[in-house]
Amino acid sequence: MDWTGLLGPSRPLPVQVRPVGGESTGSFVRRLGRANGLNLSSFLDRVGQGEASQDPEQVEKYPQYTEMKVNAAGRTYLSVLSGMDVGLLQWALPSLADDLLLPGTGPAVWQWPWEAEGGHLVPWCPSCGHRRQVGERVWLMSADSWRVCGRHLRWTDDSRSTDPEAVSVAALAECVTAHRDRLRLQRRFKSAGEELFADACQVMYQWWTYAPDTLVWVQRAWTAGLEARSARAVPLVVFPEAVGLAWLMLRFEQAGQRTPQDRARWLALVQHQADVWDIDFSAGKNALLQWLERHSRPAAAAIPTAAGRRQPVLAERHNRIAARTGSLQQRSCMPAV
Numbered sequence: 001m002d003w004t005g006l007l008g009p010s011r012p013l014p015v016q017v018r019p020v021g022g023e024s025t026g027s028f029v030r031r032l033g034r035a036n037g038l039n040l041s042s043f044l045d046r047v048g049q050g051e052a053s054q055d056p057e058q059v060e061k062y063p064q065y066t067e068m069k070v071n072a073a074g075r076t077y078l079s080v081l082s083g084m085d086v087g088l089l090q091w092a093l094p095s096l097a098d099d100l101l102l103p104g105t106g107p108a109v110w111q112w113p114w115e116a117e118g119g120h121l122v123p124w125c126p127s128c129g130h131r132r133q134v135g136e137r138v139w140l141m142s143a144d145s146w147r148v149c150g151r152h153l154r155w156t157d158d159s160r161s162t163d164p165e166a167v168s169v170a171a172l173a174e175c176v177t178a179h180r181d182r183l184r185l186q187r188r189f190k191s192a193g194e195e196l197f198a199d200a201c202q203v204m205y206q207w208w209t210y211a212p213d214t215l216v217w218v219q220r221a222w223t224a225g226l227e228a229r230s231a232r233a234v235p236l237v238v239f240p241e242a243v244g245l246a247w248l249m250l251r252f253e254q255a256g257q258r259t260p261q262d263r264a265r266w267l268a269l270v271q272h273q274a275d276v277w278d279i280d281f282s283a284g285k286n287a288l289l290q291w292l293e294r295h296s297r298p299a300a301a302a303i304p305t306a307a308g309r310r311q312p313v314l315a316e317r318h319n320r321i322a323a324r325t326g327s328l329q330q331r332s333c334m335p336a337v
Contacts, residue, residue, distance in 0.1 A: 008076075016083050025093050040060050048074040069102050069110065069111045094118070121141065125151075127152035153170040171224075191324065195331050202336065205235075206337050209337060216279060250312070
């Protein structure tokens with residue numbers, strides 16, 4: 001038996017690697033091991049006990065499919081091996097947060113669950129990696145299944161595909177603008193803005209399901225180098241309309257009026273915008289009606305902020321259904337597609 005994992009490491013590995021903010025634990029330990037001439041199987045022997053494939057090549061692929069989980073003792077081992085304080089390691093690697101550790105106070109253990117827990121494994125923007133002189137693929141733990149790098153105009157997702165690994169949105173001006181508008185929505189309206197964007201995404205995903213051959217969406221997919229009807233393309237091709245719809249939803253929430261006439265006027269507004277977007281309003285109408293039904297009663301009051309502004313509080317039923325944190329799907333009151 002190799003007693004290293006039971007006794008624990010006593011000093012840092014010779015070559016140190018700095019984690020990327022938000023990186024998955026599995027991605028970081030693989031990079032740290034490789035920098036020291038260790039494959040992932042050999043590295044795992046140094047951070048406790050667990051079960052993994054007997055094929056080292058299969059183990060090497062773990063970080064791109066699932067996340068490594070450790071208990072408190074295992075986190076301490078990682079701290080020693082990496083030469084980093086536990087607090088700093090927690091700050092960089094979100095899966096090492098206290099509430100995400102494996103239970104128990106015994107010897108160091110690790111696991112690789114069948115699916116990543118607490119988020120999605122999304123590749124870091126390759127251009128960001130090149131800029132930081134990181135020469136290998138890095139996986140981030142993301143609340144959502146995709147990310148946009150505003151600096152390099154790259155879209156990455158959890159599809160595991162490397163064809164392409166990252167999608168350039170430089171030629172999709174509407175997606176670049178949408179990214180900035182989403183950030184503005186979130187900055188100004190905090191969680192309410194993000195939850196409305198989550199609702200808008202779920203509505204647009206349903207909309208796409210009924211009209212996948214909409215010309216503007218097909219052309220957007222082709223420009224990005226993706227198959228128009230692929231699941232991977234959907235979040236990207238509807239992204240500009242999702243952001244635009246989120247702003248329209250905010251307008252409805254801020255008005256605070258929920259009579260049938262008010263709802264009809266808002267639907268007419270969305271229909272007009274759908275014509276501007278050149279997408280079929282009838283394909284999305286049922287999803288919009290469902291959203292209106294879940295926002296049929298306004299919240300009691302808005303939340304005052306330190307600056308004297310009042311942040312909107314979303315409708316009562318929305319707040320009963322949607323989570324305050326998590327992925328876009330979890331933060332939406334709409335059903336998943």
